[in-house]
Structure formats: C-alpha cells, structure tokens
Amino acid sequence: MNRLSLELYFNQQNLGKLVLKTAGQLLRLDRLENALPFVASMHQLIKAIDAxxxxxxxxxxxxQSGKEWVLECRLISGLVDLQLWFEELDWSGHLEGLFNWRGSKDDFTGAVQGLLARMPRYRFIW
Structure with missing residues (x-):
C-alpha cells in the first residue's frame, strides 16, 4: 500500500515546515513562507477533484532564503499523481524531481483531510 502522509508544522515566526511521507520517501521543506495559502489551495483542490x-x-x-519548489498534482484515470520539483535559481530553469507519489483519489483526499484536521493545533518547532 502506497499511503501518503502530509504534515505541516509552524514555528514562532509562522513559517511552515512541510513533511511529505510515503513508503520509501520522506521529504521535509523548512521555513516555508507561503504555507497557509498552500493549505487553503489543497483544501480547494480536494473539493474540485471530488466534484x-x-x-x-x-x-x-x-x-525564507528564496528557494522555490513546484508541487504538481494531476488526476489521471482516477489516480492522483503528485510530484514535487526543486526549481533551480540559475538561468537554466532546471527542475529536479524530489518526491513523487501515485495513489487513489481517496488516499489523496484522506492525506489532505488529515493535514487540515491538524491545522488548528500549531506545534512550534526549531
């Protein structure tokens, strides 16, 4: 079973730490400036997918240091394909794949709902 887990933590400056986990993969993105808008977008995405x-x-x-990642989410024949790319800051515009997951729409929705359920409780780390 290829289960997806999404977790988000906040520090005192309200910067986010996003953790993406699945079988054999663990990725942490620290000190994210736009973590709350990301959560709102994910919430809207699962509603749109369900509809x-x-x-x-x-x-x-x-x-906070200017690094950028692109999280791409596609619905293909009832499966959700999730990929995270690191965007190089040089002239090449190269994208490096860091994380990928493919699973059912229900597994993806469950992971996002789990993320949303933990949102009211801020856990301060760092």
Missing amino acids: GARKESCFELRD
Whole structure:
C-alpha cells in the first residue's frame, strides 16, 4: 500500500515546515513562507477533484532564503499523481524531481483531510 502522509508544522515566526511521507520517501521543506495559502489551495483542490472539476494543479512553495519548489498534482484515470520539483535559481530553469507519489483519489483526499484536521493545533518547532 502506497499511503501518503502530509504534515505541516509552524514555528514562532509562522513559517511552515512541510513533511511529505510515503513508503520509501520522506521529504521535509523548512521555513516555508507561503504555507497557509498552500493549505487553503489543497483544501480547494480536494473539493474540485471530488466534484470532477479539476484535473491538474501546480503550487509554488517558497522558503525564507528564496528557494522555490513546484508541487504538481494531476488526476489521471482516477489516480492522483503528485510530484514535487526543486526549481533551480540559475538561468537554466532546471527542475529536479524530489518526491513523487501515485495513489487513489481517496488516499489523496484522506492525506489532505488529515493535514487540515491538524491545522488548528500549531506545534512550534526549531
């Protein structure tokens, strides 16, 4: 079973730490500036997927030092394909794949709902 887990923690400056986990993969993105808008976008995305309205979405994540990642989410024949790319800051515009997951729409929705359920409780780390 290829289960997806999404977790988000906040520090005292309200910067986010996003943790993406699945079998054999663990990725942490620290000090994200736009973590709360990302959560709102994920919430809207699962609603759109459930309604059959959305097939592809991309989210830009950015940390305090200016690093950027692109999280791409696609719905393909009832499966959700989630990929996270690191965006190089040089002239090449190269994207490096860091995390990928493919699973059912229900597994993806469950992971996002789990993320949302933990949101009211801020846990301060760092």
